[in-house]
Amino acid sequence: SAVISQKPSRDICQRGTSLTIQCQVDSQVTMMFWYRQQPGQSLTLIATANQGSEATYESGFVIDKFPISRPNLTFSTLTVSNMSPEDSSIYLCSVASIAGGSETQYFGPGTRLLVL
Amino acid sequence: AQSVAQPEDQVNVAEGNPLTVKCTYSVSGNPYLFWYVQYPNRGLQFLLKYITGDNLVKGSYGFEAEFNKSQTSFHLKKPSALVSDSALYFCAVRDMKKAAGNKLTFGGGTRVLVKP
Incomplete structure (x- = not known):
């Protein structure tokens, strides 16, 4: 399985x-x-991060609020913009990897965000 | 649309007793089914998956799950629970139809508490 790391592991941020x-x-x-x-x-x-093209967002999530970059096949970033307390969540990155002949998603450790 | 239901918010079991965590699903095509576990302050860890073939799937840490197409269920089981199995368990489904993309839909999660 893939080894996935996320930074930061947690943060406390001010609204806005x-x-x-x-x-x-x-x-x-x-x-x-x-x-x-x-x-x-x-x-x-939230979205699928596509390398070389714009991310594909799910219903209820928009690029202005959650811009995503995917500059290469091993790295991605998610920005949480103009934060409010409602954005306090764990944000997890995952990757799809072929294991045992079929695709499995593996997850990073998550980023714990608290917005005050 | 695909969906997953985990009817129990919490399951309590004594150490050494069998553990069952229930999951039912709905997809328009054939399902890929997954179980993940989340320990406190950790990301999701992959336990096992059903793609095709034998209805009984064996996974990590002694867990297994049984796919039942007629009941659209994929219950997670462990013959003898350990205190260290106390965690949050998520069932997830993906539709095999290519049009459904790679999107995983998660159930609401079931908290397992194993008491000594």
């Missing part, structure tokens, strides 16, 4: 500011994803 989260994978992967896990909730897909 922006935070950029980095995701680094130890091997080249085609598909990278960003998820949000609000307190006590399940995971919700």
Whole structure:
């Protein structure tokens, strides 16, 4: 399975500011994803980060709020813009990797964000 | 649209007893099914998956899951639970239809508490 790291692991931010989260994978992967896990909730897909093209956003998520970069096959960033307390969540990066002949998503350790 | 239901918010079990975490799904095509575990302050760890073939799938840490197409279920099981199995468990589904993309849909999660 792929080894995925995220920076920062946690942060406390003031409302109105922006935070950029980095995701680094130890091997080249085609598909990278960003998820949000609000307190006590399940995971919700924010967007698919496509290398060489714009990210594909899910319903309810927009590029102005969550701009994503994917400069190469091992790295992606998610920015949470103009933050409000409602953005307090765990943000997780995942990658799709072929394991046992089929695709599996593996997750990074997450970034815990608290917005005051 | 694809969906996953985990009917139990929490499951309590005594150490050494069998553990079952329930999951039912809905997809328009054939499902890829996954179980993940999240320990406190950690990311999601992949446990096992069902793609095709044998309905009983074995995974990490002694866990297994049984795919039941007629009941659209994919319950997670462990014959003898350990205190260290206490965590949050997520079931996820992906539609095999290519049009569905690589999107994973997660259930709401089930908290497992194993008491000594």
